[in-house]
Amino acid sequence: MAHEDTSYGSCSTSHFRYPLFTATYCMVFLVGLPLNAFSLWSLIHRLGLRSVPVIYMVNLALSDLLFTLSLPLRIVYFARGLWTFGSVACMIPGTLFSVNLYSSSFFITFISMDRMLAVVYPLRSRPFRTLSISWAACMVVWAGIIGLSVPVALNHDSNWDSNCSVYRCFEHYSQESWHNGFIILCIITLVGICIPFGIILGCTIAIVKKLRDKSRPLSELTQETGLNRSRIVRLFLVNLFIYAVCFIPFHVAFILYGLHKLNHLEYNFFDVQTVTMCLASTNSCLDPLIYYFSSMSVQRKRQMEMTECRTIQT
Template identity: 65%
Template sequence: MVQNNSNCSMSHFRYPLFTSTYSLILLFGLPLNTVSLWILVRRNGLRKSVPVIYMANLALSDLLFILSLPFRIIYFTNGEWTLGNTLCMIPGTLFVVNLYSSSLFITLISVDRMLAVVYPLRSRFLRTAPVAWGLCATVWVLISGLSVPTAMNHQENNDTECNVMRCFEKYTTDEWKYGFYILCCVTFFGILVPFGIILGCTVAVVRQLSSYSMKTSSSNTDMSKNKIVKLFLSNLLIYTICFIPFHVAFIVFGLNKLNILQGGETYFHIQTVTMCMASTNSCLDPLIYYFSSKKLQSRGRCDSSTKTGGIGLVQSTSLIQQ
């Protein structure tokens, strides 16, 4: 590595930031997702419970990404890539696979929970294991198709200025153009459209639960209502924090790289931070979607004796787990 060139120095904050962020995600995300997936499959099973099917696929997506993190940690620790072209393509591809499969699985979870609360009886034919598996298979097929151009755009490249091989950075202008067009397309269909669906589901559930609260003053029913609202808001919150900032920053940074937008290094710094934020979704998913769901299930059982006006809410609560 050329020592007298500032562009070749590892003093830029992205190197320690990425190294520490990915190390923490690996440290916490690997056991969280492994245990969550094991419990979902062994304790709950994948034959009947629709939410479990969606959450198990979400945990699998997160686990695949987390297993690729050692390659990223090695690179950002050393500042150069020595593991070959194939191993360079895999981590970059799995990051994209995780990002958009998580987006779609979170959307499926939100839609499923909305149907259970707003249309608990009419939606039973839609909330079945075969339908859930079919939707999950569709997600994996779509994401697999996206992974091909992504892999081709995440190859190792020779940084002639510093005389080292690079991975995850230092892409050419042509690679940026190609990647930018893909990014704009998947941002709309893979992020904005799902976000709109999740937002719509959240509004529908809040309205439905508001009508329940006017029919009953049961404290148990109010607690169940609050649990359900928190689950939907957590869906919206994790989506807003992890996915939206990253895509906004990446598009702006892409415009800067293509000389369409001026702004110096500022956009690069923002893109670096938001990429770390996007990566943390693999740690937050098992906490929000599995453990919160178990609390809701316990509450649903406790409320099974609720009378009169709370019956609809209790039915909706229990149906979320079916």
């Protein structure tokens, strides 16, 4: 869910949120659309759907691509300050923002778990790191996200702003909408952000402990997993960075702003929530870094397997 509020300011578009959102969404669209379209094409055609991390990355790229395709509607609205496309068109961008945010959170978590298992438990984890299990996990995420999108979409209807005599989208919600939306926000923040972040943090700690283990040479780990030390560390740092920049600040600010809207807090966190929402939107531009570090390990592992096969044949 993604709500802004016009109660903070006049009917004009002079408030900084309008040019900020317009500029941010233009940047994310111009950068994220070609990056994710190319990443999706590259993952499918160059690597194929024949390994677990590629399956997770393809689903992540698809989620990012759907979000970036919905951005032109947001750009037009915040550039003009009024909505003229009807209720259904208003529901789509707001819903896809939530779909992207929480599906990305889960797919990034799956990638972290898979890489951690590949390094820390390379042999014992093989029965669980299969194509069928990875596809099943992705389908569960999509089913849950689609189920979530129904109440989110119903909470993102266009509405008439009688003070300014214009239709609004993404903002100017009623007190009842805020109450229902706040309950949804708290639940999905716990399930879709806090728990996945805890898992990623745990995976990072396990990786660090493994890399410090002197009883097993890193060359042996590299041979088994196709991962080297620098790529392992960078992948997990990128995952933590995305959470630290895109996911956590937005949800903290959004919950604080929701508490203000429900009259539980006096301070208005609207400006903070506006800035952090822009940061949350940039996750689709940062995710290609995950594709890079993960796909490099897949390519290296595949090259090692092909070399071993040629050696055995000769």
